[in-house]
Amino acid sequence: MPSGTQSGARKIGQGMERLAQSLGAFCLVAIFFLLLIGVVCRMMRIEFYWGSELSGILMAWLTVLCLPWLTRNRAHLSTDIASGTLPPLLRRALRFLGYILMLGYLGVLIWYCGDLALKNYHSGARDAGILRLPLSILQFGVVLGLALTFLSQLRLLFHEGERHELEQ
Amino acid sequence: MTELLLMGLSVIVMLLAGFPIALVLGLTGIFWTWAYSPAYLPGLAHTVYNTVSSETLIAIPLFILMGQIVQKARIAERFYEALARMLVRLPGGLLHANVLACGIFSAVSGSSIATASTIATAAIPSQRRFGYDLRLSTGSLAAGGTLGILIPPSIPLIVYCSLVEESVGLTFIAALVPALMLLAMFHGYILVRAVANPSCAPVPEKSVDDDGRMARFVRDVLPLTVIILVILGTIYSGLMTASEAAAGGVAISVIVAAIARTLSRELLFRAIVESARLSAMILFVVTGAQLFSYAVYTWGFNQIIVEQVGTLPWPPVAILGVLILIYLVLGMFVDAISLLLMTVPVVHPVITMLGYDPIWFGVLLVLLLEIGLVTPPVGMNLFTIKAVAGEIPLKDITLGSLPFVLLLLAGVVLLIVFPKIALWLPFS
Numbered sequence: 292m293p294s295g296t297q298s299g300a301r302k303i304g305q306g307m308e309r310l311a312q313s314l315g316a317f318c319l320v321a322i323f324f325l326l327l328i329g330v331v332c333r334m335m336r337i338e339f340y341w342g343s344e345l346s347g348i349l350m351a352w353l354t355v356l357c358l359p360w361l362t363r364n365r366a367h368l369s370t371d372i373a374s375g376t377l378p379p380l381l382r383r384a385l386r387f388l389g390y391i392l393m394l395g396y397l398g399v400l401i402w403y404c405g406d407l408a409l410k411n412y413h414s415g416a417r418d419a420g421i422l423r424l425p426l427s428i429l430q431f432g433v434v435l436g437l438a439l440t441f442l443s444q445l446r447l448l449f450h451e452g453e454r455h456e457l458e459q
Numbered sequence: 460m461t462e463l464l465l466m467g468l469s470v471i472v473m474l475l476a477g478f479p480i481a482l483v484l485g486l487t488g489i490f491w492t493w494a495y496s497p498a499y500l501p502g503l504a505h506t507v508y509n510t511v512s513s514e515t516l517i518a519i520p521l522f523i524l525m526g527q528i529v530q531k532a533r534i535a536e537r538f539y540e541a542l543a544r545m546l547v548r549l550p551g552g553l554l555h556a557n558v559l560a561c562g563i564f565s566a567v568s569g570s571s572i573a574t575a576s577t578i579a580t581a582a583i584p585s586q587r588r589f590g591y592d593l594r595l596s597t598g599s600l601a602a603g604g605t606l607g608i609l610i611p612p613s614i615p616l617i618v619y620c621s622l623v624e625e626s627v628g629l630t631f632i633a634a635l636v637p638a639l640m641l642l643a644m645f646h647g648y649i650l651v652r653a654v655a656n657p658s659c660a661p662v663p664e665k666s667v668d669d670d671g672r673m674a675r676f677v678r679d680v681l682p683l684t685v686i687i688l689v690i691l692g693t694i695y696s697g698l699m700t701a702s703e704a705a706a707g708g709v710a711i712s713v714i715v716a717a718i719a720r721t722l723s724r725e726l727l728f729r730a731i732v733e734s735a736r737l738s739a740m741i742l743f744v745v746t747g748a749q750l751f752s753y754a755v756y757t758w759g760f761n762q763i764i765v766e767q768v769g770t771l772p773w774p775p776v777a778i779l780g781v782l783i784l785i786y787l788v789l790g791m792f793v794d795a796i797s798l799l800l801m802t803v804p805v806v807h808p809v810i811t812m813l814g815y816d817p818i819w820f821g822v823l824l825v826l827l828l829e830i831g832l833v834t835p836p837v838g839m840n841l842f843t844i845k846a847v848a849g850e851i852p853l854k855d856i857t858l859g860s861l862p863f864v865l866l867l868l869a870g871v872v873l874l875i876v877f878p879k880i881a882l883w884l885p886f887s
Contacts, residue, residue: 319520322706326706374476406501
């Protein structure tokens, strides 16, 4: 790939991860206010029953929107008790394998979650809560976050491949 | 049964390969669901959506945010320094401050690593200056930090409750007395050691300064105490759910940081972003664990295990003993939340079949996970203290923690012999 295109793609990728993370952080702040407002309203006997329902949706988005950053920075929880003792070449091979498996895992999740979101969108299914929001609102957000994570994982794989080529 | 063993083996192999735990659990779940019948695969999507939007888990990001604010606003360090000033003249002086400050701060932060690093940074220089036995000192810091995952609000307990569908509020209340019991045991041990051998914790001839000591003590100790009391008080009184109490905790920590004049826009921004990242990290693992559970339940492994265990000619306590041994061994290698997520779907049905209370087991399980934090080779608290303490050998920190590990084990035995320790308060 030409270096100009490469650096452009990198910038877009980084910008996308930063934006997704900022949206995730915004979701966290919104959850905080929703729950706090719920408590205050209850004390003042004002009806506000849908705070925790909306918070659930926001938490789902928060989780998937922060995943691209975690993936890109290899910040997922793992244990290196055995892999840390392996020779560097084998360690790298396992890391590659881990990236490919993660792509496969995310791919399966996107496929099935996307399928369900589409079905719910077409059928107009709504959740059983007070807001009766369309289920596809939550679900498309989750699919989008997973798709962004997939792209970040792909970038990580290419980056690792490039580094390997340079080292050789 | 062969499939069950293969499933367990696939988890262990991928874990040893160093793959992310979320991937290990999730991929295993997907593969084994597919192996059972591809027709069940669409059910995975429901599991994902239900997990990431679970109202039980909403408390996790908020408790993490509260801990981040408290940590970044230096409230914990002030808390430690105030305790140290007050307790320095007691036998064991600053070691009591180590345990108390670690216990209380880790309850607020929800992270043993954050606690160990924050309190150890403030504690080790003064203890070195006063000539404390550094083995005992670092051991008390490492062990004190473990209490946080038991003292409510506890993130592992929230995760446990979401997996077994128990009340978070009741489980928090159940954990309170065992946590206080362990805290008392730690203090008792330090007192005995200091009385038997005063050179391990020398009492300084003169206190640093006595002017306005009480006023400063109240000012520095009050914030964390208020946060804990508000959270527990509102949950216990039924005024708030665990998630609402977490939001209240965030609000109070912001107010406290503002009063302490350590609050800034940058601090808040960093705390929010960091909390969002940590929450996503944990919730992604929880999602993987739920996919794993989905496969376990699809195959009916939980039933098979329950039936197999039911045919054993052993009393329930012997089976519990075997489970405890497994947890102690696994806890040496796998971190607390991952271990909890990997095992609860399989172990919980066995526990209920044996007639044990799931809330009681949740408390016992977290106690066992605590031990894993201070036992080598993967004792996260030991590594954290080592990172802060610098030249103190890891061996010394580990040996210093050993008596506290024995106390934690004594706590496990007490909880098994007297389950009321955990159960009387929530059901009184």
